[in-house]
Amino acid sequence: MIKVTVWNENRHEKKNPVVRDLYPEGIHGKIAGFLKNADYEVKTATLDEAEHGLTEEVLHNTDVLIWWGHIAHDEVSDEIVKRVQQRVLDGMGLIVLHSGHFSKIFKVLMGTSCDLKWREADEKERLWVVDPSHPIADGIGEYIELEKEEMYGEHFDIPTPDELIFTSWFEGGEIFRSGCTFKRGNGKIFYFRPGHETYPTYENEQIQRVIVNGVKWAQPADRKRPVYGNAQPLEKISEKSL
Template sequence: MTRVTVWNENRHEQKNPVVSDIYPKGIHGAIADFLQAENYEVKTATLDESDHGLTDEVLQNTDVLVWWGHLAHHEVQDEIVAKVKERVLDGMGLIVLHSGHFSKIFKELMGTSCDLKWREADDRERIWVVDPSHPIADGIGEYIELEKEEMYGEHFDIPAPDELIFTSWFEGGEVFRSGCVFKRGNGRIFYFRPGHETYPTYHNEQVQQVIKNAVAYVKPVSRKRPVYGNAKSLETISEK
């Protein structure tokens, strides 16, 4: 069974009654609920726990880490970020949601600023499937339409994705690469754009389906990380 840890800084839920009304169990709780319904083994972790809930034991027993953050990226300890990065390079899957684009771990793995345009104006969002054969798009129609969402617009300062699955259009006219897969070491990373805290986005069944599909896609493969450095020859090298 795939073991999933859903990480959330869990700050908006404590500060904003609009968010706590939409997500009474927190954003992490809402995501954990629909992933558990898919028969994944799911745990949650939050910023204010010891080691942000991401102890060595937790990370070693996580196949896929789901990450949501916004207000407190700077509070995430660098040593925890380094441990998460090593687990990704070893093969752990990472799903970064919405404002997690500015998280330390995503920026570290991308090597860029990960900056973008944004606007909170109740834009309608249409998330177009641009790779209909991709497993993460399984069960999704031509697009997902969200009545209200925060706008993210290009240019999105990320490396060119290894796989681009979704592109968003917003009512104000902007577009955005909203579903991107990146490969780092043995691991796969999926960035998925929607999920502003004051909208019920994670209650949308199609958004839930994408995240369920993404867990299955980024989970680890059964192989060890390659060995690097000086190497002995596999065959006898003839004398010249």
């Protein structure tokens, strides 16, 4: 069984009654709920827990980490970021949602600013499937339509994705690379754009399906990380005359 940890800074839920009404168990609780229904073993962790809930033991027992953050990126400890980064390099999958694009861990793994355009105007979003054969798009039609979402627009300052699965169009005219995958070390990363806190995006069954699929895709490969550094020869090296 795939072991998933859903991490959320859990600040909007405490400050904004709209968010609290939409997600009474927190965004992390909502995501954990539908992942449990998909037969994954799921735990949650939040910013204000000791070590942000991401202890060595928790991460060691996590196959895929899901990350949602927005207004408290700077409060995440650099030590914990390095710990998560190492686990990704060792093979743990990472799914970064919505405003997690600006999280320390995503920026460290991307090596760029990860900046973009944005606007809150209750706009329609249409996420077009541009890689219909990809397993993350399994069970999804030609597009997912959301009646109200926050706009994210290009240019999205990320490295060229290994795979582009979804491209969004917004009512105001912008487009955005909304479903991107990357490989870092032994680990796989999926960035998925939808999920502004004041909209019921995570209630949408197609959005849930994409995240469920993403967890399955991002699970670790059954192999050890390659050994680096000075290496002894596998074969005998013959003596060379000068």
